[in-house]
Amino acid sequence: MAAGTATATGLRAPVPISGLRDISILRVAVITALLLLVLFGLPILNSNFWIQVNTQVAVYAITALGLGLLMGRVGLVSLGQIAVLALGAWVGARLLFATGVPFAVVLVMTGLITMVLGTLIGLPALRLSGLYLALVTLMLAGAIAVVLASTDFPNGGSGFLGHQEGGTEATSGAGTAETIRRPTIAESSDSYFRYTVIATALMFLLVLAHVRSKPGRAWAAIRQSEPAALAAGVNVTLYKLWAFALAAFITGIAGGLLAGENGVLFNYQFPTEDSIILLAVVLMGGIYSIWGAIIAGAFMRLLPELLNNWGLPADLLIILFGVGILQVLLTAPAGLIDQVPKDLRRLGRFLKRQVRGSPGQSADAAESG
Amino acid sequence: MIEVENLEVRFGGVTPIDGMTVTFPGGTCGLIGPNGAGKTTFFNVLSGFVKPAAGSVRAYGEDLLAMADFRRARWGLRRTFQTEQAIEELSVYDNVAMVHEHSGLSRASRREDVLGALEFVGLKMNPGTRTGTLGARDRRLIEVARAVVGQPRLVLLDEPAAGLPDEETVQLGEVIKRIPDHMGGLVVLVDHDMSLVSACCQTTAVLDFGKLIADGPTEEVLREEQVMRAYLGTENGA
Numbered sequence: 066m067a068a069g070t071a072t073a074t075g076l077r078a079p080v081p082i083s084g085l086r087d088i089s090i091l092r093v094a095v096i097t098a099l100l101l102l103v104l105f106g107l108p109i110l111n112s113n114f115w116i117q118v119n120t121q122v123a124v125y126a127i128t129a130l131g132l133g134l135l136m137g138r139v140g141l142v143s144l145g146q147i148a149v150l151a152l153g154a155w156v157g158a159r160l161l162f163a164t165g166v167p168f169a170v171v172l173v174m175t176g177l178i179t180m181v182l183g184t185l186i187g188l189p190a191l192r193l194s195g196l197y198l199a200l201v202t203l204m205l206a207g208a209i210a211v212v213l214a215s216t217d218f219p220n221g222g223s224g225f226l227g228h229q230e231g232g233t234e235a236t237s238g239a240g241t242a243e244t245i246r247r248p249t250i251a252e253s254s255d256s257y258f259r260y261t262v263i264a265t266a267l268m269f270l271l272v273l274a275h276v277r278s279k280p281g282r283a284w285a286a287i288r289q290s291e292p293a294a295l296a297a298g299v300n301v302t303l304y305k306l307w308a309f310a311l312a313a314f315i316t317g318i319a320g321g322l323l324a325g326e327n328g329v330l331f332n333y334q335f336p337t338e339d340s341i342i343l344l345a346v347v348l349m350g351g352i353y354s355i356w357g358a359i360i361a362g363a364f365m366r367l368l369p370e371l372l373n374n375w376g377l378p379a380d381l382l383i384i385l386f387g388v389g390i391l392q393v394l395l396t397a398p399a400g401l402i403d404q405v406p407k408d409l410r411r412l413g414r415f416l417k418r419q420v421r422g423s424p425g426q427s428a429d430a431a432e433s434g
Numbered sequence: 435m436i437e438v439e440n441l442e443v444r445f446g447g448v449t450p451i452d453g454m455t456v457t458f459p460g461g462t463c464g465l466i467g468p469n470g471a472g473k474t475t476f477f478n479v480l481s482g483f484v485k486p487a488a489g490s491v492r493a494y495g496e497d498l499l500a501m502a503d504f505r506r507a508r509w510g511l512r513r514t515f516q517t518e519q520a521i522e523e524l525s526v527y528d529n530v531a532m533v534h535e536h537s538g539l540s541r542a543s544r545r546e547d548v549l550g551a552l553e554f555v556g557l558k559m560n561p562g563t564r565t566g567t568l569g570a571r572d573r574r575l576i577e578v579a580r581a582v583v584g585q586p587r588l589v590l591l592d593e594p595a596a597g598l599p600d601e602e603t604v605q606l607g608e609v610i611k612r613i614p615d616h617m618g619g620l621v622v623l624v625d626h627d628m629s630l631v632s633a634c635c636q637t638t639a640v641l642d643f644g645k646l647i648a649d650g651p652t653e654e655v656l657r658e659e660q661v662m663r664a665y666l667g668t669e670n671g672a
Contacts, residue, residue: 279532279535279536282521282524282531282532282535283532285521285523285524285532286521286532288523289519289521289522289523290515290519292481292483292515292519293515293519295482295483295503295504295507296481296511296513297507297532297533297536297537297580298504298505298506298507298508298533298536298537298538299504299532299536300504300536301504
């Protein structure tokens with residue numbers, strides 16, 4: 066049988082071991098080209114203001130990546146991720162004020178400290194799931210927000226709870242407060258943007274490396290069925306905590322980057338309800354592909370600024386996101402990252418049919434084009 | 435050899451396993467009984483999902499119940515589920531490989547063991563195929579491959595042929611029959627379909643209302659009157 070011999074040789078041929086499956090040269094080339102375009106194209110095309118917006122998009126893309134990892138890979142709903150981001154920003158800011166170590170080292174330290182704190186937030190996940198886990202993490206996020214508000218979000222000065230009055234030139238024009246420092250190689254908006262994008266790319270690679278290896282396979286098993294995962298020898302407790310730890314680590318790094326971007330931190334930058342908005346944009350971007358997080362980041366930070374720019378109230382987004390969620394849940398459960406390429410292919414086929422159906426028109430189009 | 439003694443499981447006022455004592459000597463052993471007899475609960479005890487109220491389970495002389503649930507795979511316990519649990523998101527290869535890597539087996543032999551298990555169950559498609567795209571029969575076979583990869587000591591099969599047409603059930607039976615010779619361990623097959631059990635199992639135990647009502651060579655057990663009665667019911671009541 067022809068099919069039989071084909072598969073028999075298929076067995077002997079190198080098996081596409083997971084991890085290398087999707088990495089074709091073309092794919093890597095496209096991603097690299099896009100990254101270079103973002104790194105060098107955007108700063109040229111955009112004003113200072115929009116570059117700062119884009120830096121925030123990158124920061125929130127990392128945060129969205131963390132939530133997407135928890136939801137899409139492991140099946141854990143956390144509504145506390147913005148609180149984790151706030152913790153990261155706070156830890157980063159304190160470390161940057163208190164120490165003189167290089168920015169990159171502070172970022173890694175921030176990630177590690179936030180990882181410990183964020184894993185604590187994940188502890189209820191060992192007993193709860195679904196709606197109850199979402200509720201508990203939301204409560205924890207609220208509790209963190211209360212602590213941050215009552216301590217007036219330590220933002221500078223000396224001591225563990227250092228606080229300084231007044232804003233900076235950028236925020237209030239008073240210019241009395243000392244701003245959070247940036248890396249020496251990336252003081253300007255453009256270079257800090259590039260720094261952030263590279264850090265973001267590294268976080269995506271870190272998550273990709275996890276998803277494509279042993280933890281990723283364990284998470285896939287847990288998401289489908291915890292009993293089946295246990296029966297396969299997966300230490301479910303360990304891998305759930307591992308997911309929370311990884312999400313908190315990258316979100317901590319995002320927080321550190323945000324601290325450097327903002328210069329001064331205020332607790333109102335991290336409202337608890339942002340965790341719910343984050344859930345909405347992550348769902349719309351797509352939770353089953355890590356690249357959906359980039360769309361989520363853009364929805365979270367770029368869209369509000371665009372609306373402002375067009376003279377529309379940014380609150381309109383809450384309604385738009387509501388409609389968007391409905392659309393995604395009903396027609397595109399894998400999110401825009403999955404749906405848009407599909408729709409484009411469908412459009413391509415439709416156009417091809419149109420062209421083939423009426424050759425005269427296509428000739429006209431070719432001439433006019 | 436698996437020795438179960440006075441095993442008792444209680445869920446509130448219900449006692450799905452009520453003083454079960456049985457020995458599974460080796461080879462492929464059947465465990466049958468009507469719906470609600472406690473078959474799956476027994477498997478869940480062996481897997482560590484359910485903590486028994488009393489009793490002991492010794493497997494090859496070791497106290498199975500003292501082991502943490504996820505460590506039992508490392509010890510050599512594997513199982514399949516009534517509703518098949520092949521992981522849709524992963525490829526066929528990864529489905530089997532993940533059991534191998536989480537059972538503490540050597541990375542060097544992984545590829546060979548995984549491909550060997552796929553070949554053993556007769557899965558001939560490209561191992562890179564995504565499991566979510568496959569049909570019921572192939573997914574069942576993937577589950578069996580997951581259960582036999584890397585020389586397990588005890589394989590629990592929970593209605594492995596549920597939902598399969600007769601012809602495919604016969605093929606699956608052929609695979610199940612070969613498992614003990616292939617890996618040298620012990621297979622316990624739960625089913626309420628007699629044809630698969632009588633085709634595969636040398637010995638069979640019968641559960642009814644959480645109690646062992648018959649035990650011995652499959653042929654004889656299936657002819658026993660009380661077994662018929664448990665299955666069909668009589669005017670005397672069971």
